[in-house]
Amino acid sequence: MPIDSALVGALHVKYLREQDLGGDEHLHHTLFQTSTIDALLEGSYEGDVSVAELGAHGDFGLGTFDALDGEMICLDGTFYQVKADGKAYPVDGKARTPFAVVTVFEPNVSQALSMPMDFEALCGYVDGVIGDGAVCCAIRVDGHLEYVKTRSVPRQHKPYPPLVEVVENQPTFELRDVSGSLVGFRFPDYAQGLNVSGYHFHFITADRSAGGHVLGCTLTRGELHIDREGDLRLELPPDVGLPAPDQSAEKGETLDRIERE
Ligand SMILES: [Zn+2]
Structure with a gap:
């Protein structure tokens, strides 16, 4: 229940x-x-x-x-x-x-992307496809990328440092001329605290050998699939409470440092 x-x-x-x-x-x-x-x-x-x-x-x-x-x-x-x-x-x-x-990925929208796009252009393009309304979407792009920059995070030991400290020393990786999939979500501003508002993508190569959290990319061509989501079932661990609404500039800046470049 x-x-x-x-x-x-x-x-x-x-x-x-x-x-x-x-x-x-x-x-x-x-x-x-x-x-x-x-x-x-x-x-x-x-x-x-x-x-x-x-x-x-x-x-x-x-x-x-x-x-x-x-x-x-x-x-x-x-x-x-x-x-x-x-x-x-x-x-x-x-x-x-x-x-x-x-x-369960069930795209409402699928379309070909035939123009080269950098990460910002891709996110802008997806915004245009989704249209107005602060909806939550799962987004998959299968394609060929001229360039992808990813990061991962190393296993941590207790006492656990905050994430902002961990990412100061995050290893980053650059992949060039690679096929693979971008797997991600767009969350609206009001979901801040629950998840990362805006876009959050992870990448994996077509041969499933490498990837990570996407910091930047240039897509050559691909197939875009979008699943518009209506509900969120949120499992809270015993020690985790509900996030307090905080859309302050400081919070946004911290998330930018962690999730973006
Ligand atoms: Zn990530």
């Missing part, structure tokens, strides 16, 4: 505890997320939900692993872990995550 439910902007958010996760049917256009970006920022890196549990709620998504051990990519129902060496590894269903968001 859900412990609480709330309407945040246009996104229906339902709060759950881990014991409430079982036996969930596949809900259409629904995001499933464990914990909040605010909790992750503060160093809550202890995973409480397993990858197997996560996989029961979606076949597409991103996140991180217990002890902040790398970047998570879920694509076509398979989970990958990009460790601090930039390489992608298979993931055991027993692995745990402190923060992840997945959905």
Whole structure:
């Protein structure tokens, strides 16, 4: 049973505890997320939900692993872990995550992208396709990229430092002339605190050998798929509370340092 439910902007958010996760049917256009970006920022890196549990709620998504051990990519129902060496590894269903968001990917929109675009242009283009309205979307781009810059994060040890300190020493990787998939989400401003408002993409190569959190890219051509989401089922670990609305400039700046370049 859900412990609480709330309407945040246009996104229906339902709060759950881990014991409430079982036996969930596949809900259409629904995001499933464990914990909040605010909790992750503060160093809550202890995973409480397993990858197997996560996989029961979606076949597409991103996140991180217990002890902040790398970047998570879920694509076509398979989970990958990009460790601090930039390489992608298979993931055991027993692995745990402190923060992840997945959905059963069912695109409402699919279209070819035939013009080269840098990251900013791509996000602007997707904004145009989505149109007005502060909706939440899952976004997949399969294609060829002239350039991708990614990062990963190294496994942390207790006491866990805040994320802003971890990313000061994050390893970054540059891939050139590579085929692969961008796996990501666009969250509206009102979702700040729950997730990263704006765009958040992870990348994995077509041969599933490398990837990470995307800091920048130049897409040559590709296929864009968008799944507009209406609901968010949010699993909160015992020590994680609801985020206080904070759209201050300072908070935005901290997130920019962590998620962008
Ligand atoms: Zn990321």
